[in-house]
Structures are given as structure tokens and as C-alpha cells.
Amino acid sequence: MSENKKNETVVIETNALDFYYNPQTQALKNVNIIIPEKMVTAFIGPSGCGKSTLLRCFNRMNDLIQGSFIKGNIRIHGKDIYKRDVQLEDLRKSVGMVFQKSNPFPMSIWENVAFGPQVNGITNKAELNNIVESALVQGDLWREVKDRLHNSALDLSGGQQQRLCIARTLANKPDIILMDEPASALDPISTGKIEETIEELKKEYTIVIVTHNMQQAARISDYTAFMMLGELIERDETKKVFTNPTEKLTEDYITGRFG
Amino acid sequence: MNAENKTSFRKKVKNTDKKVRWLITIGGYTIIVNIVAIMLFLLYQSLPLSLGATIEKWFSVPSSNNAAKVLVTGIDPYLEVFYEIDAQGDVRYYSTVSKKKIGENKIALNGAEQFLSGAKGSLQKEIFTLGSDSGRIVTGLITMAATYSSQGRSISPSLEIIEDWQVPATNDSIPNHIEKISLSQNEDESRVWAWQDHSGDVQLRIYDADMDEEYNYNLSSDLKGENVTALTLSANAENLVVAGQTGRVYWFDLSDFEDITLKDEFQATSLVSSINYLLGDQAIVLGGTDGSVSTWFPVRTPANLFKFRKVHTFTAHAFPVINIFVSGRNRNFLTIDKKGNAKLHYSTTGQTQIEFRPADFPILSGTFAPKSNAIIVIDAQNKFGLFKLENPHPETDLTSLFTPVWYEGYPDAEFVWQSTGGSDEFEPKLSLIPLIFGTFKGTLFAMIFSIPLALLAAIYVSRFAPPNLARQIKPTVEIMAALPSVVIGFLAGLYFSPFFEKYLMVIILFVLVLPLIFLSIMYLLQRIPDNWKSKLPPGVEILFSIPIGLITLLIAIVFAPAFEKLFFEGNFQQWLYHVLHITYETRNSLVVGFALGFAVIPIIFTVSEDALTNVPESLTSASLALGASPWQTVRRVVLPAASGGIFAAIMLGLGRAVGETMIVLMATGNTPILDLNPFNGFRAMSACIAVEIPEAPVGGTLYRVLFLTGLLLFIFTFILNTLSSLVGDRLRKKYARF
Numbered sequence: 002m003s004e005n006k007k008n009e010t011v012v013i014e015t016n017a018l019d020f021y022y023n024p025q026t027q028a029l030k031n032v033n034i035i036i037p038e039k040m041v042t043a044f045i046g047p048s049g050c051g052k053s054t055l056l057r058c059f060n061r062m063n064d065l066i067q068g069s070f071i072k073g074n075i076r077i078h079g080k081d082i083y084k085r086d087v088q089l090e091d092l093r094k095s096v097g098m099v100f101q102k103s104n105p106f107p108m109s110i111w112e113n114v115a116f117g118p119q120v121n122g123i124t125n126k127a128e129l130n131n132i133v134e135s136a137l138v139q140g141d142l143w144r145e146v147k148d149r150l151h152n153s154a155l156d157l158s159g160g161q162q163q164r165l166c167i168a169r170t171l172a173n174k175p176d177i178i179l180m181d182e183p184a185s186a187l188d189p190i191s192t193g194k195i196e197e198t199i200e201e202l203k204k205e206y207t208i209v210i211v212t213h214n215m216q217q218a219a220r221i222s223d224y225t226a227f228m229m230l231g232e233l234i235e236r237d238e239t240k241k242v243f244t245n246p247t248e249k250l251t252e253d254y255i256t257g258r259f260g
Numbered sequence: 261m262n263a264e265n266k267t268s269f270r271k272k273v274k275n276t277d278k279k280v281r282w283l284i285t286i287g288g289y290t291i292i293v294n295i296v297a298i299m300l301f302l303l304y305q306s307l308p309l310s311l312g313a314t315i316e317k318w319f320s321v322p323s324s325n326n327a328a329k330v331l332v333t334g335i336d337p338y339l340e341v342f343y344e345i346d347a348q349g350d351v352r353y354y355s356t357v358s359k360k361k362i363g364e365n366k367i368a369l370n371g372a373e374q375f376l377s378g379a380k381g382s383l384q385k386e387i388f389t390l391g392s393d394s395g396r397i398v399t400g401l402i403t404m405a406a407t408y409s410s411q412g413r414s415i416s417p418s419l420e421i422i423e424d425w426q427v428p429a430t431n432d433s434i435p436n437h438i439e440k441i442s443l444s445q446n447e448d449e450s451r452v453w454a455w456q457d458h459s460g461d462v463q464l465r466i467y468d469a470d471m472d473e474e475y476n477y478n479l480s481s482d483l484k485g486e487n488v489t490a491l492t493l494s495a496n497a498e499n500l501v502v503a504g505q506t507g508r509v510y511w512f513d514l515s516d517f518e519d520i521t522l523k524d525e526f527q528a529t530s531l532v533s534s535i536n537y538l539l540g541d542q543a544i545v546l547g548g549t550d551g552s553v554s555t556w557f558p559v560r561t562p563a564n565l566f567k568f569r570k571v572h573t574f575t576a577h578a579f580p581v582i583n584i585f586v587s588g589r590n591r592n593f594l595t596i597d598k599k600g601n602a603k604l605h606y607s608t609t610g611q612t613q614i615e616f617r618p619a620d621f622p623i624l625s626g627t628f629a630p631k632s633n634a635i636i637v638i639d640a641q642n643k644f645g646l647f648k649l650e651n652p653h654p655e656t657d658l659t660s661l662f663t664p665v666w667y668e669g670y671p672d673a674e675f676v677w678q679s680t681g682g683s684d685e686f687e688p689k690l691s692l693i694p695l696i697f698g699t700f701k702g703t704l705f706a707m708i709f710s711i712p713l714a715l716l717a718a719i720y721v722s723r724f725a726p727p728n729l730a731r732q733i734k735p736t737v738e739i740m741a742a743l744p745s746v747v748i749g750f751l752a753g754l755y756f757s758p759f760f761e762k763y764l765m766v767i768i769l770f771v772l773v774l775p776l777i778f779l780s781i782m783y784l785l786q787r788i789p790d791n792w793k794s795k796l797p798p799g800v801e802i803l804f805s806i807p808i809g810l811i812t813l814l815i816a817i818v819f820a821p822a823f824e825k826l827f828f829e830g831n832f833q834q835w836l837y838h839v840l841h842i843t844y845e846t847r848n849s850l851v852v853g854f855a856l857g858f859a860v861i862p863i864i865f866t867v868s869e870d871a872l873t874n875v876p877e878s879l880t881s882a883s884l885a886l887g888a889s890p891w892q893t894v895r896r897v898v899l900p901a902a903s904g905g906i907f908a909a910i911m912l913g914l915g916r917a918v919g920e921t922m923i924v925l926m927a928t929g930n931t932p933i934l935d936l937n938p939f940n941g942f943r944a945m946s947a948c949i950a951v952e953i954p955e956a957p958v959g960g961t962l963y964r965v966l967f968l969t970g971l972l973l974f975i976f977t978f979i980l981n982t983l984s985s986l987v988g989d990r991l992r993k994k995y996a997r998f
Contacts, residue, residue: 120889
């Protein structure tokens with residue numbers, strides 16, 4: 002349904018992906034999608050269309066849901082991530098995730114950012130300090146928090162907390178960052194900051210973002226995928242999807258006829 | 261609904277709100293008031309323990325005897341009639357109501373004969389003896405018969421001469437002067453007289469009531485001819501203690517009337533001017549010519565001999581102590597010096613309670629009333645002084661409850677709880693330390709057992725168990741909490757502890773081997789190919805653990821005898837005793853720890869499981885999404901976030917263990933000993949209250965001490981619960997702001 006027009010490297014590729022919450026509830030139906038490297042791909046679609054579910058398949062967070070299972074396969078860098086020999090911890094380290102609601106740990110800012118490297122085996126304090134600093138710089142938070150790294154992360158504002166969560170993900174040096182409506186709970190100024198950060202990050206990372214906000218998708222993404230009722234309706238360059246969609250459904254949704 | 265209806269409806273709602281708010285407020289305050297009231301009540305019941313003795317002058321009245329020296333006085337148990345016996349053999353009775361003479365008797369004397377000495381022979385009966393200057397020893401009994409009529413109670417005193425005995429003449433021509441005398445009549449009505457005559461000889465006469473035989477001894481050779489300054493017989497007529505003028509004290513054993521032996525002699529720390537046996541026939545009080553007052557009692561030496569040791573020294577008098585009166589109820593005694601100053605002491609605590617001056621002139625004679633609620637003295641001017649004595653709880657003060665006390669017969673000061681003994685003369689030993697220790701010992705063992713189990717179970721159920729299983733485990737554990745503690749105590753005490761004793765080695769081996777086996781199986785499981793594992797439904801490891809447990813048990817049963825033979829000389833209990841000098845008791849702290857743990861586990865489990873489950877999923881998802889393993893997530897995110905709740909859970913469990921009564925009552929031997937050895941028992945405060953309060957006389961010392969124990973328990977649980985919410989709140993503020 003969608004193919005890579007330019008010669009970009011494909012990072013994630015799904016093949017006839019079905020996802021079931023339980024045998025009666027199918028959330029994804031025959032999804033075939035490719036995610037190109039160092040680009041921002043946005044998933045849009047009405048509530049319950051399966052865009053978050055698809056996102057969560059990429060780092061197997063859906064495994065936490067008892068009774069859920071998939072059919073088809075997902076390859077990241079050509080490797081099937083649902084294969085038995087895949088170490089979940091390694092997968093999730095390289096496929097980071099930022100959640101809709103900021104969820105810093107009830108620890109200091111430093112501990113939050115160092116958490117990922119620490120659980121992945123880095124104990125050297127100097128090394129951790131470097132990682133924390135560079136992650137916070139990349140997350141565009143360093144200037145604001147550098148003097149209070151050991152204060153509780155919960156004392157930060159909502160926007161700062163979300164950027165901290167981004168920095169925390171970056172500290173793991175992932176390939177891919179999954180973002181599940183990262184700005185939906187934030188005010189416009191904080192949202193703007195997050196979007197700037199994403200602009201910066203896409204130079205180095207492959208980013209998949211789920212958003213409700215179509216302007217946001219139009220602003221920041223290179224590719225946009227429109228989903229509905231568990232199916233991928235259309236996936237193309239963002240410009241094309243927003244100006245000249247192939248599918249009638251996409252056009253209806255974008256022009257606000259439903260959704 | 262029209263406008264009017266609407267307003268009336270709103271009004272109704274408002275009214276109901278108001279009423280309910282009032283009701284809830286009242287309910288809340290009632291609880292607070294109740295708790296404060298309980299605490300105040302406990303305080304009110306235990307506070308009198310700290311009240312000291314009071315002596316209050318009742319009245320004084322001149323004797324109608326004008327010249328003769330008074331040798332013996334006494335008063336009846338109801339404090340209605342008191343009497344005096346003087347050197348002329350006149351016995352006069354007085355009423356405390358009219359303060360007048362109400363009768364008299366006469367003990368016949370021969371011509372110019374006079375009584376020189378007198379003594380009473382019992383702490384309970386008004387039996388007395390008088391020694392004359394012509395070698396006569398008259399022994400008599402004054403009976404205070406109470407008759408009840410419509411006018412109330414009236415006491416009619418009467419005199420009965422039991423014996424009039426003539427000391428055989430000595431070889432010198434002077435008639436025997438009985439200068440100092442002591443009498444003791446024991447429960448069999450056997451009597452022992454000890455006296456010193458003008459030649460300084462100490463003689464002993466024994467009347468054995470069982471055999472109807474008499475024995476006479478002259479103890480002068482044992483005393484090496486020393487001049488005697490004081491002598492006293494114990495109330496059970498088995499001991500005679502004699503003090504010589506050099507300060508040497510001799511202790512004779514009279515328990516075998518046919519063979520009197522000098523059991524011990526020792527040098528007192530000062531010259532002895534008076535001496536008396538305290539209630540209980542163990543301790544003696546020595547009054548010194550330098551005014552010193554000390555108590556002594558025999559203590560077992562390493563050579564298994566009994567030697568008198570000085571135990572307590574009391575506030576000294578400025579003048580020689582000439583009289584020592586002892587109470588027939590407790591370890592109270594009154595010392596009086598040459599100038600008539602009196603001091604009231606208590607032997608157990610070593611305290612001098614009161615100093616007072618009962619009369620303007622030196623005291624000739626006196627006594628405690630039979631119920632120790634009054635003191636009567638007569639001075640050199642033949643004037644009676646009567647004093648009311650109020651001394652409800654002399655055995656205890658804050659020091660004696662919480663510091664070691666040197667009790668009669670013990671080798672040293674110790675913490676001892678032994679509230680009652682075989683006889684009325686028993687010295688109550690009321691140290692709270694063994695009880696507090698017992699409570700914490702039981703709590704410690706319960707916590708060692710229950711905290712790891714309950715917490716691991718809570719972590720498993722909240723974070724690892726498949727939801728279906730978790731849904732079943734939680735209510736099951738909660739049912740454990742509904743198990744009455746008396747049932748647990750019963751099972752532990754009557755069934756489990758003998759079982760534990762019988763299969764001790766199997767159990768020890770099982771506990772040692774099980775973790776090893778589990779660890780090795782887990783190691784093997786990691787080796788199993790992943791696609792094998794994935795075929796098994798989640799949670800199936802529980803099913804595996806049961807046969808593994810059974811197999812381990814089998815291994816333990818098979819190898820226990822060999823294990824015991826190899827390491828513990830074939831018998832663990834004996835090995836404990838021989839090598840570690842630890843005795844094994846059937847009802848021991850391990851059994852209690854297990855049983856008490858049973859009661860505590862549900863509390864810790866439920867509260868901490870709630871706390872763990874309440875850690876928001878957003879945090880665990882964040883952790884897992886960062887590549888943390890499930891256990892890393894639990895350790896680094898879930899446990900800190902739930903720490904407030906877990907701390908509260910442990911504190912609540914601790915509070916339950918501290919206050920638990922039935923289990924510790926039934927499953928321990930209730931032995932109030934200070935010993936951390938896990939293989940013997942203990943007595944907890946709560947169990948002690950339960951055991952002893954039915955036997956404690958209301959208002960008595962034991963009763964009040966038990967209330968104090970209750971107050972302490974209340975304070976402990978109060979502190980634990982307060983700590984639980986304070987620290988819990990702080991932890992929650994720190995970690996659980998989500």
C-alpha cells in the first residue's frame with residue numbers, strides 16, 4: 002500500500018500485522034507500513050483507530066496486556082522483534098518511548114535521566130554524568146535544570162517534565178523514539194518547545210509520533226499515516242496526505258468531516 | 261417540580277447534610293475521647309504505685325501504769341483494743357475509741373520478783389514471753405475475740421498463760437536473770453525460746469509440739485563465750501541469729517530440734533545493738549551502735565553453702581539503734597534509735613520511706629498492728645503513741661520496676677518477675693523488664709518470620725502473578741487474618757510445638773535445603789530453551805513449586821538422622837545443651853514466631869500489596885520502556901514508590917505482634933526469663949496481664965502493676981502506630997506523588 006519513494010533506509014517494517022487484545026477484540030487489521038530512518042512519521046486518526054496500539058507494538062509494550070497476541074510480523078532493521086530469542090530489555094533500550102502523560106519517576110532529575118543507563122548496566126559515575134548532561138542538552142532542558150539536578154523531578158513544570166521524559170529516553174541512546182501524543186496534555190508554549198525538540202532530534206533519530214493534532218502532524222512530520230478502525234488507510238509524505246490524499250476517507254478526516 | 265417544591269427540596273438536602281455532618285463529627289470525637297479515657301483510666305489505676313508511705317499521728321494517751329517498765333505491747337487487727345504488759349506482770353487493755361483502760365489481768369509474781377525482758381513470738385498472734393529476774397519464763401497468749409451484736413463489733417481481750425517455766429538453777433548461787441529473750445511459735449505450735457542470762461550464756465529451749473518433747477541447749481561454747489548484744493528467732497522457729505559484742509553474728513540452724521548447728525558466722529560491718537528477722541524468715545535487719553541499718557540474708561556460694569551477705573544499707577540513725585519492729589504483712593520495718601527517732605524502711609527496694617519522731621522520750625516497746633496499718637509505741641514516760649500507717653505499694657517504685665533488684669535468696673540483683681509464691685511471706689518480684697523483653701522477643705521472632713514472607717508474597721501477587729492467580733491468593737491470605745488467634749495459639753501450643761520438637765532436625769534441614777533446591781531449579785530453568793518455556797501457561801511455576809517442596813521434604817526426612825548424627829552427635833537437643841549450654845523447651849520462641857507470624861502475615865501482606873498495586877502503571881511502563889527488567893522495575897521504581905505503604909504495613913504488623921495475647925499465652929511457656937535463646941520461651945506483657953489479672957486482688961500492688969503493664973503496651977502500640985503514619989506520610993510525600 003505504501004512504498005518508499007525516495008531511497009531512504011527503512012527502519013521499521015510491518016508485514017500483515019494483526020493485533021488482538023483477546024481473541025474477540027482485534028485492534029489492528031493487516032497493517033503494512035514502513036518507517037524510514039531519521040524521519041518523523043506521524044500516525045493520525047480518530048480515537049480508537051489503533052494508532053497507539055501500533056506504536057506500542059514497536060517496543061512490545063503491548064506484551065504487558067494479558068491475553069493479547071499478534072499475527073504477522075514486525076521487523077526492525079530487518080530483524081523480527083517478536084521472535085523468541087529477542088531480549089525485550091535490549092529492544093526497549095533501542096526503541097525508546099515517550100508517553101502521553103509525563104511520567105517522571107519520583108526521584109531527582111539526575112536519577113531520572115540516569116535510570117535507563119543504570120538498568121542497562123552502566124555504573125561509572127563520570128560516564129553517567131556525561132550521559133545525563135548530553136541527554137538533557139538534547140532534550141533542551143539542560144539550561145533550565147543544570148543547577149538543580151538533584152532536586153525532585155516532580156517539582157518541574159508539566160512541559161519540563163515531558164522534556165525530561167524525552168531526555169530520559171535519549172539517555173539510552175536509542176535508534177527509534179516512539180512518542181504517544183507527547184504534547185496533548187501541555188499548553189501551546191510547552192507544545193511549541195516539544196516540537197522544536199523533535200525537529201532537532203530527527204537529525205539523529207527515527208521518530209514515530211502519534212498525535213491527535215493534525216496541525217502538529219503537518220508541522221513536524223515528514224510522513225503521515227492515517228488509520229481508521231485498525232486499518233492503515235493511507236501513508237505518504239505529509240505534504241501529499243494533507244494536500245492531495247489518495248483516499249476519500251483521509252480527505253474527509255483531514256477536512257474535519259468526522260473524527 | 262415547581263419553584264416552591266425545589267426550594268423545599270434543597271432545604272431538605274441541606275438539613276440532611278447538616279445532620280450527617282454532626283453525627284460524623286460526634287462519632288469522630290467520641291473515638292478520640294474514648295482513647296484518651298482509656299489511657300487516663302490506665303494511668304489512674306497505675307499511678308498509686310508511685311505514692312509513698314504516709315504515717316499519721318492517731319492519738320497518744322498516757323498509760324495508767326505509773327512506774328513499771330513496759331515490756332510488751334500489742335493491738336488487735338481491727339485497731340480497737342491495745343494492751344501493755346509491764347515488768348510487774350500487769351496486763352492492761354485499752355480501747356482506741358474511748359482511749360481508756362477497759363480491763364486488766366495479772367501475771368502472778370513471787371514476792372519482789374520482776375520481769376526483765378519480754379518478746380512476742382509471732383507476727384500473726386499476740387503470743388508473748390516474759391523472762392524474770394528469778395529465772396522464770398512465762399509464756400502467754402492474748403486473744404482478741406471479736407463478738408458481733410446489734411451494736412456492732414466488740415473486741416473482748418483475754419489472757420491465757422500457756423506455760424510458766426523455771427530455768428534450772430545454774431551452779432552459781434544467783435538466780436537466773438533472763439536479760440534478753442526471744443520467742444518463736446511456728447505453725448505447728450512448736451515453740452523456741454532463746455535467752456541470755458546474767459552470766460552471758462545464751463540458752464535455747466525448744467518445745468516440739470509434734471513429739472511433745474522438750475530440748476534444752478546452752479550455746480555458749482559455740483559463741484566462744486562472747487557477750488551477746490542482741491538475738492532473734494525467725495518466725496518459723498528454724499533460725500536463731502545472735503550478735504556478739506565484737507560485732508560477730510552467729511547463725512544457728514534449728515530445723516532439726518535434736519541437732520542444733522552453727523551454720524554460719526560473719527562479721528557485721530558495725531557493732532550490733534539490735535537485730536530482728538523480717539517476714540519470710542530469710543533476711544535479718546541489723547541495727548548498729550553507730551546508728552547504721554542494714555539487711556542481710558543468706559546467699560548460696562559457689563561451694564553450695566549459704567553465707568549471709570549484706571544486701572541493703574538504709575539511711576542511718578545518728579544514735580544507736582535499739583529497737584527494730586517488723587511488719588507481719590510485708591518487708592516493712594521500723595528502726596528506733598536511743599533518742600526516740602524512728603525510720604520506716606522497706607527491705608526489697610532498699611528504701612527508707614519515712615523518718616519521724618513518734619514520742620518525746622525514748623521508746624521502750626512497740627509493734628506493728630497485725631495488718632500493718634498502724635504502729636503502736638510506748639515511751640519511757642509510759643505514754644502510748646498510736647500512728648496510722650498507709651503504705652499500699654511499698655514493693656514497687658519506678659526503680660524497682662525497671663532496674664535489677666536483689667531479692668531474698670538470690671545471689672545478686674536481677675530482673676525477676678514472680679508475682680506470687682507459695683506462702684503469704686513470699687516476697688513479690690515485680691520487674692517489668694522480663695515482660696517487656698518477652699514482648700519484644702516474641703515480636704522479633706514473629707517479624708523475622710513474617711516480614712520476608714509477607715513482603716515477597718505481596719510483591720509476587722501485585723507484580724508477577726498472573727491476574728487470575730492473584731485474584732485468588734489475596735482473599736485467601738485475608739481469610740488468614742480472620743482466623744481467631746486463640747485457634748492459632750491452640751494449634752501452635754498443643755499440636756505444632758510437640759511436632760516441631762519431634763521433627764526439629766527435619767524442619768531445620770528442610771528450611772536449609774529448600775532455598776538451595778529452588779535456586780538450582782531456577783538456574784536450570786534459565787537453561788531451558790525459550791520456546792519450551794513459552795508453551796507453558798504463565799503462573800505455572802506455582803504448580804511446580806508444590807512437588808519441589810514435597811521432594812525437599814522427603815529429602816529432609818531421609819537425611820535428617822544422618823545429618824543429626826554427623827553434626828550434632830545424634831541428638832540436636834542434647835548437643836545444644838552440651839555444646840552451647842542452651843536448653844530446648846517444647847514451647848519455644850521459634851514456634852511462637854511461626855504462630856505469631858501467621859497472625860501478622862495477613863496484615864503486612866494486605867497493606868503492602870495494596871501499596872504495591874497502587875503504584876501507577878505509568879511509572880512501571882516508563883521503567884519497562886527504558887529497558888528495565890521486571891525485577892529492576894520492582895526494585896528501583898515500585899518498591900520506593902510503595903515504601904510508605906510498606907512501612908505502614910510493617911508497623912501495623914509490629915503493633916499487632918506487640919499486642920497479641922492468645923498466641924503468646926498458649927504457645928510459650930510463659931517463663932519470664934531474660935534470654936535471647938530461640939529455643940526457650942518468654943512471657944509477653946499482654947499474656948502476663950491475661951494470666952495474672954484474675955488472681956490479682958483489686959487495688960493491690962500486682963493489680964496496679966498489671967495496669968501499668970497495660971499502659972506500657974498502650975504506649976508501645978501508640979508509638980508504633982504514630983511512627984507508622986508519620987514515617988509513612990513522609991515516604992509517601994517523597995516517593996508517591998503521582
